[in-house]
Amino acid sequence: MIMPAHPKTWDFVHVRRAGAQARRLPARMSCRMSGRPPTVHAPVRRGQGEGGTIPRTERAAADAARGAIMGRMAEHTQLIDAINIRTAIRAYDEDPIEDDTVRQLRMTLDPINLLADLNLQLILDRPEVFAEANASGHLANARHFIGVVGPKDDDEAMERAGFYAERVVLATTLRGLGTLWVAGSWDRELAARACSVPKGRELYLGIVIGHPANHLDRLATPYGELAERARTHRTTKTYERFTAPMGDEAREQAPAWFRAGVEAAMKAPSAMNRQPVLFDYDPATGSARATLDPQAGDERWGLNDLGIAKLHFQIGAGQGSWTWGDGGTFTHR
Numbered sequence: 001m002i003m004p005a006h007p008k009t010w011d012f013v014h015v016r017r018a019g020a021q022a023r024r025l026p027a028r029m030s031c032r033m034s035g036r037p038p039t040v041h042a043p044v045r046r047g048q049g050e051g052g053t054i055p056r057t058e059r060a061a062a063d064a065a066r067g068a069i070m071g072r073m074a075e076h077t078q079l080i081d082a083i084n085i086r087t088a089i090r091a092y093d094e095d096p097i098e099d100d101t102v103r104q105l106r107m108t109l110d111p112i113n114l115l116a117d118l119n120l121q122l123i124l125d126r127p128e129v130f131a132e133a134n135a136s137g138h139l140a141n142a143r144h145f146i147g148v149v150g151p152k153d154d155d156e157a158m159e160r161a162g163f164y165a166e167r168v169v170l171a172t173t174l175r176g177l178g179t180l181w182v183a184g185s186w187d188r189e190l191a192a193r194a195c196s197v198p199k200g201r202e203l204y205l206g207i208v209i210g211h212p213a214n215h216l217d218r219l220a221t222p223y224g225e226l227a228e229r230a231r232t233h234r235t236t237k238t239y240e241r242f243t244a245p246m247g248d249e250a251r252e253q254a255p256a257w258f259r260a261g262v263e264a265a266m267k268a269p270s271a272m273n274r275q276p277v278l279f280d281y282d283p284a285t286g287s288a289r290a291t292l293d294p295q296a297g298d299e300r301w302g303l304n305d306l307g308i309a310k311l312h313f314q315i316g317a318g319q320g321s322w323t324w325g326d327g328g329t330f331t332h333r
């Protein structure tokens with residue numbers, strides 16, 4: 001589905017997609033959703049809630065299929081691969097996230113929290129946080145999320161949150177899971193209660209995670225097809241718009257790494273798809289700069305989007321690092 005560049009509300013953009021995905025549920029899922037009781041049940045695993053009611057045989061088959069397919073995907077293991085196939089996922093399967101994946105994700109979060117002074121946390125089985133969005137059809141089966149918690153009223157921390165939490169999004173994508181940043185499509189109060197929010201800190205945002213709807217089909221889809229879907233599933237501002245502070249001549253003279261960085265940033269998620277970040281290259285210093293576009297009109301989540309876009313740029317450019325802030329510079333190494 002082609003999405004308008006500047007959607008007005010989350011519902012406007014995505015409710016039809018969630019409906020379309022729900023219609024494509026495979027037979028076994030449709031049967032379960034029709035209310036027919038499953039026959040053999042695996043024991044409900046601690047912390048996995050209703051996910052544990054999936055019949056044992058189905059789960060074993062799904063685990064085996066996932067294992068086989070993930071083995072075939074082994075050649076696409078880089079963060080740039082994740083950038084190329086990631087899209088916002090709003091409809092999920094009921095299958096629980098495997099224990100091993102949960103463990104790995106938590107192991108990823110710990111050092112990031114230490115490094116970035118954040119409190120990213122994986123919260124499992126809280127469908128009530130997404131009850132309204134799930135009921136309206138905007139989301140389907142959203143129940144697990146990463147709570148993005150950080151210091152209160154701290155602009156730089158908000159940017160760091162975007163940068164580092166997106167790193168988690170990309171790592172999660174490489175494990176075959178789907179993700180969705182959420183600012184509005186949840187009950188923020190319930191989410192905050194499910195998280196640990198120390199004094200002086202606040203819940204900025206959430207990231208829904210889980211197996212995308214029809215995930216076995218998706219895992220079996222060739223990488224090139226997923227990349228093509230991601231490339232065409234929504235509109236994006238052009239390269240020229242992303243580099244609006246530069247003239248045509250400067251664009252032509254900029255090194256290949258700059259263009260690759262911007263192209264990776266064009267694939268980044270942003271609140272309401274506003275894509276509020278501009279890039280330019282300074283030939284005098286050989287560095288790039290990222291600024292918030294005053295015309296994008298994204299005051300609330302702009303800094304988070306800036307952090308996300310900087311991470312994508314850095315991965316696309318290959319090597320190098322950013323200084324924080326609106327107007328921060330990137331040095332390529």
Ligand SMILES: Cc1cc2nc3c(=O)[nH]c(=O)nc-3n(C[C@H](O)[C@H](O)[C@H](O)COP(=O)(O)O)c2cc1C
Nearest residue numbers: 010087088181182183184185269270271272273301
């Ligand atoms: C900070 C932030 C908040 C977002 N909040 C929501 C939300 O509440 N509901 C929703 O459906 N999508 C939300 N999104 C997802 C964006 O709509 C989506 O990333 C954007 O439309 C681009 O699409 P893509 O992620 O598929 O590339 C959010 C994204 C970001 C980065």
